[in-house]
Amino acid sequence: MALQSLDIKQRSATTTPSTQVRETMEIAKLIDVSTCIGCKACQVACSEWNDIRAEVGENIGVYDNPVDLDAKAWTVMRFAETDEKGKLEWLIRKDGCMHCADPGCLKSCPSPGAIIQYKNGIVDFHQENCIGCGYCVTGCPFNVPRISKEDSKAYKCSLCSDRVAVGQEPACVKTCPTGAIQFGSKEDMKVYAGGRIADLKRRGYENAGLYDPEGVGGTHVMYVLHHADRPDLYSGLPANPSVSPLVSIWKGFTKPLATLALAGVALGSLFHYVTKGPNEVSKEIEDEIEREDREEEAAK
Amino acid sequence: MIRDPKDLKRYNASERANHWTVGISFILLALSGLAFFHPAFFPLTQLFGGPVWARIIHPYLGVIMALAFLVIFLRFKHLNKMTPADKEWLAKAKNMVDGNDHDMPEQGKYNGGQKVMFWALAVCMLLMTVSGLLIWRAWFGFDITLVRLGAVVHAAAAAVMIGLIMVHVYAAIWVKGTVRAMWYGTVTRAWAKQHHRGWYRQVTGK
Numbered sequence: 001m002a003l004q005s006l007d008i009k010q011r012s013a014t015t016t017p018s019t020q021v022r023e024t025m026e027i028a029k030l031i032d033v034s035t036c037i038g039c040k041a042c043q044v045a046c047s048e049w050n051d052i053r054a055e056v057g058e059n060i061g062v063y064d065n066p067v068d069l070d071a072k073a074w075t076v077m078r079f080a081e082t083d084e085k086g087k088l089e090w091l092i093r094k095d096g097c098m099h100c101a102d103p104g105c106l107k108s109c110p111s112p113g114a115i116i117q118y119k120n121g122i123v124d125f126h127q128e129n130c131i132g133c134g135y136c137v138t139g140c141p142f143n144v145p146r147i148s149k150e151d152s153k154a155y156k157c158s159l160c161s162d163r164v165a166v167g168q169e170p171a172c173v174k175t176c177p178t179g180a181i182q183f184g185s186k187e188d189m190k191v192y193a194g195g196r197i198a199d200l201k202r203r204g205y206e207n208a209g210l211y212d213p214e215g216v217g218g219t220h221v222m223y224v225l226h227h228a229d230r231p232d233l234y235s236g237l238p239a240n241p242s243v244s245p246l247v248s249i250w251k252g253f254t255k256p257l258a259t260l261a262l263a264g265v266a267l268g269s270l271f272h273y274v275t276k277g278p279n280e281v282s283k284e285i286e287d288e289i290e291r292e293d294r295e296e297e298a299a300k
Numbered sequence: 301m302i303r304d305p306k307d308l309k310r311y312n313a314s315e316r317a318n319h320w321t322v323g324i325s326f327i328l329l330a331l332s333g334l335a336f337f338h339p340a341f342f343p344l345t346q347l348f349g350g351p352v353w354a355r356i357i358h359p360y361l362g363v364i365m366a367l368a369f370l371v372i373f374l375r376f377k378h379l380n381k382m383t384p385a386d387k388e389w390l391a392k393a394k395n396m397v398d399g400n401d402h403d404m405p406e407q408g409k410y411n412g413g414q415k416v417m418f419w420a421l422a423v424c425m426l427l428m429t430v431s432g433l434l435i436w437r438a439w440f441g442f443d444i445t446l447v448r449l450g451a452v453v454h455a456a457a458a459a460v461m462i463g464l465i466m467v468h469v470y471a472a473i474w475v476k477g478t479v480r481a482m483w484y485g486t487v488t489r490a491w492a493k494q495h496h497r498g499w500y501r502q503v504t505g506k
Contacts, residue, residue, distance in 0.1 A: 013339040110336040131351040134437035138447050246448040250455055255338050258459035265463045269470035276399040279475045286490040
């Protein structure tokens with residue numbers, strides 16, 4: 001790889017190690033939900049930088065627009081209203097790929113190199129290798145990847161891997177007017193989050209905390225939540241996300257085992273033939289039938 | 301030119317065509333499916349014009365196979381009912397595999413092993429079809445848990461089915477004089493008398 005920032009940690013459908021020699025700093029994006037004002041500048045910056053524009057949808061009575069993630073909307077603001085201690089709270093979460101350390105999409109993908117995890121932690125889809133099977137959707141614990149109706153390829157937030165590769169922050173981070181989206185090394189982001197959480201706790205949010213779920217090995221997009229004990233309040237953010245056990249069975253040890261078993265059946269058949277010999281029609285029965293034919297002939 | 305007009309007819313032309321429709325679609329399905337099963341087989345997608353075409357074609361082949369299999373299933377299911385003689389045959393199957401088929405019980409058109417194969421393939425085919433529809437994203441969008449379950453069942457049933465078909469094909473190669481029944485429909489009387497004596501008596505009246 002030309003750029004160290006693009007060194008690959010793991011690659012989909014590849015059974016040998018990718019580049020492991022250079023130690024690259026892990027990066028992370030930190031989304032502080034408590035300082036987000038829901039202006040959607042990040043959505044706009046995302047579509048500007050990545051040259052994507054989701055179809056103009058319809059107003060469904062709430063602020064959510066686009067209503068859902070899409071092949072052309074890699075991040076969307078989700079607005080939730082909740083009643084906490086008798087007060088209305090408007091919880092606005094910027095949704096998109098979490099860039100898991102243990103990515104279910106990459107684990108599920110059957111196409112070599114269609115999903116890449118860089119050593120810096122970014123999980124990136126390389127659409128030129130995507131075959132459109134949708135296995136990444138099946139594997140994702142956050143319901144993020146979307147298959148395009150135009151080209152049947154999977155798309156999602158790239159964490160602006162192209163910008164990060166040359167030392168810039170993602171477009172959403174650059175544009176956020178309140179500083180609710182921060183970007184840096186994962187270590188630094190945890191320290192920054194610590195300060196934010198302490199502040200929230202002082203202000204009475206005793207359950208404030210960092211969302212960096214262990215079940216997927218931690219994520220490279222993290223949230224500061226006022227109610228870290230109840231992530232589901234934030235438009236269904238999963239409390240304990242992990243790669244589904246079904247996906248682990250499907251893509252885990254069973255496949256090499258099944259492959260070996262099939263090779264065993266094939267080789268077993270071959271050696272059965274070689275050791276036991278073919279099952280021929282016996283000469284005795286053939287002679288018997290010929291004799292019967294001759295007797296019938298003679299009786300005519 | 302027919303070598304011996306007294307050869308016995310085992311399958312008519314329509315049955316043979318039906319079988320080869322299933323067989324060809326199975327081979328294409330197995331090759332393209334294995335490509336998505338394990339990275340080691342991914343290069344097989346090149347046989348189908350590349351990985352994207354393999355992904356597109358695979359489920360349509362599956363529909364062809366499911367329909368053709370259904371016809372075969374309906375045609376032959378009454379010939380595959382298990383009888384006490386089949387159970388006895390299965391109990392002695394080890395002798396058969398060892399190449400010693402002298403004291404196997406008399407068998408009708410199909411022996412116990414073939415019948416087990418028939419029903420095992422039918423179960424696999426049902427699982428493959430249902431799970432295949434669940435994960436066919438080009439046309440369907442089922443609940444994610446169902447899709448995940450479908451993916452596991454599809455892969456597992458496929459592995460079992462490929463194994464069963466290997467045994468099916470090998471048995472046909474191993475028992476000499478069998479494959480011709482699927483090429484042009486006939487077997488020799490001696491073959492029938494040796495391997496399916498009940499059926500031999502039934503069709504020859506001896």
